[in-house]
Amino acid sequence: MRKFRPLSSLLIVLILCLNFSGITSAHPLRESQASAAELLRWSSAPDLPDANLQKLLEQSVAGLAGDWALAVKKLDTGQMAMVRGNERFVAASLYKLDVLLAVASLHAQGKLNYDDTITAILDDDIEDYANGDPGIDPGTVLTVQRTAELMIDESNNTAAAMLIRTVGGQNAVNSTLQDYGLGHTIYDPNNDNLTSSGDMMRYFEMLYSARLVDADESKWMLDILLRQELNFLIPANLPDNVPVAHKTGNLPNLMHDAGIVYSPGGPYAIVVLAQNLDSEDTARAMTPQISQAVYDYFNKNNYQPQRTFPQTGHTVSGQFLKFWNTWGGLSEFGYPLTEAMTEDGMQVQYFERARFEWHPHDAPYPVQLTLLGSQVVATHGYLTAAAAPSHADDSQFFAATGHNVNKSFLTYWRNHGGLTVFGYPITERFEEVNPSNGRKYIVQYFERARFELHNEGSDDPYVLLGSLGSEELQSRHQTQQQDTIDSLFEQVTQIGAI
Incomplete structure (x- = not known):
């Protein structure tokens, strides 16, 4: 010594x-x-x-x-x-x-x-x-x-x-x-x-x-x-x-x-x-x-991990499972809702709160998360204009997008993945009706997530992530169903015109 x-x-x-x-x-x-x-x-x-x-x-x-x-x-x-x-x-x-x-x-x-x-x-x-x-x-x-x-x-x-x-x-x-x-x-x-x-x-x-x-x-x-x-x-x-x-x-x-x-x-x-x-x-x-x-x-040894979740009956394997295991697991992403599949020209897999994408040539991050938060904000036309910086001690202003994150949302963002998992904030806090249960929550959107402030079963409010993966999957399924119905209707109309 x-x-x-x-x-x-x-x-x-x-x-x-x-x-x-x-x-x-x-x-x-x-x-x-x-x-x-x-x-x-x-x-x-x-x-x-x-x-x-x-x-x-x-x-x-x-x-x-x-x-x-x-x-x-x-x-x-x-x-x-x-x-x-x-x-x-x-x-x-x-x-x-x-x-x-x-x-x-x-x-x-x-x-x-x-x-x-x-x-x-x-x-x-x-x-x-x-x-x-x-x-x-x-x-x-x-x-x-x-x-x-x-x-x-x-x-x-x-x-x-x-x-x-x-x-x-x-x-x-x-x-x-x-x-x-x-x-x-x-x-x-x-x-x-x-x-x-x-x-x-x-x-x-x-x-x-x-x-x-x-x-x-x-x-x-x-x-x-x-x-x-x-x-x-x-x-x-x-x-x-x-x-x-x-x-x-x-x-x-x-x-x-x-x-x-x-x-x-x-x-x-x-x-x-x-x-x-x-x-x-x-x-x-x-x-x-x-x-x-x-x-x-x-x-x-080229070991490829694999895990089947009885809660939904779906299997996660390989790099998707390694990412799920080490970047947040159940609390961040939820259970798998599908198998890995090809969509939008790439391999993807849906989870309750996220959609994983496989980008094999984008080392060191071949697994990336779809920007589901950005998609929802764009679809609903939510206000994304830059806000004035907050000077509160428990707040952080993100100049890249012009938004503040404060209190419990900031603590959760810092301790559960930060920029890598959630991306930048793209709105301020506001009240929104949850599409899954019809309840109104204080929420804030990030590029890849929606933060929700809950108080069910607790005297102290706590942060949960919105089910953006589930909502995106349901939206795509409904769109595909509607496209099928429209196609069938068009075929019937054409037959009737003959």
Whole structure:
């Protein structure tokens, strides 16, 4: 672990000289430039136990010295397997993921800002001084942001102690873990910090799908984890351009790594825990091999997922299912209403709230959503003229279309897909009678969606998406029926004229 001190001008010169002389860090940063904003998704696939993946994991640790626990889940297809997934292991520095989550939770509550400062005290440094490797000198002043970066990317123990003190200590960290159902994970510095490979897999699954606190906080955590400097385990044998967001942990005879690999074949969470080792060299050698085997499994096998929904009797498969799984699932798109079919010269599939389109040559987004919101607004002639910008704190003005989004609609837009899923707002809020149930709601149209403010069964209004996919399908069906009737009438008229 490196000691953190402000750099003197002489030290800066020495570092520049070392860099230009070709000397590199023992744990170089990876080449991938992907950002959290690009990688964040809004849901993950349900668990789908994979017998072949299970066999691969079991064989990879069979006969190895020490205790090993593994957990892997393909986040866009659900393929999953675990070895000793629910057994508690000593967490080592993986506990710093718990602290990171507690910091993000406080920030979301408005009780902490990332540019707030923390002053290191001697008690923060006790663990590192005991190890003969003091991490941050007492009296050093750092922002919360920089302290979190040091804690994760360099695994700085003193930075972790500073943040634990800031968030309220052991009880605050454990309370946050309970909020997210991580039942095998506990922060207990007086004994052992514990976790399980299954809990760590769920942690990263929730992070991947913007469910750790909210989308903004998930993005903040993911950005830090993508800049990890200790890359000698899970990423070691993977291509340098593959983004990996992860955290290591090691103690004598113990070595862990856990994170998300954003592979070309799709993203997956992977956790490798190893303790009671005869030698840490075993984990240094085997964890990269296990990681590479999982990477090859997901990238060399042309697995096409498929799921039939008994609620409607229709099947979703391939890229449409991967998109449904990771960009919102049931809450965003609803159930499938048709099979995949050819319409308007392309492959499409209808869902209750959306229509998927297949554009195979439009990488990296071959699956796109029909602009159903725009179609409805144009059909009904709703007012789309630009509005004056609102200056309310809970409002955002979108200059691209000249409309404001505020309050609960803005929160929903930000936390469920934003521009990628819903597009820009194309109207202001107004009241509209819902064509499905005849009730009047406050609504707002976006390019691909209609937001509706409901209050059925709740004291607090909540946002639901309008059934634009269902309405579009019904409209097309009625149009086709009318075209058939008109054609038959024309034929009868012609026969009568003969």
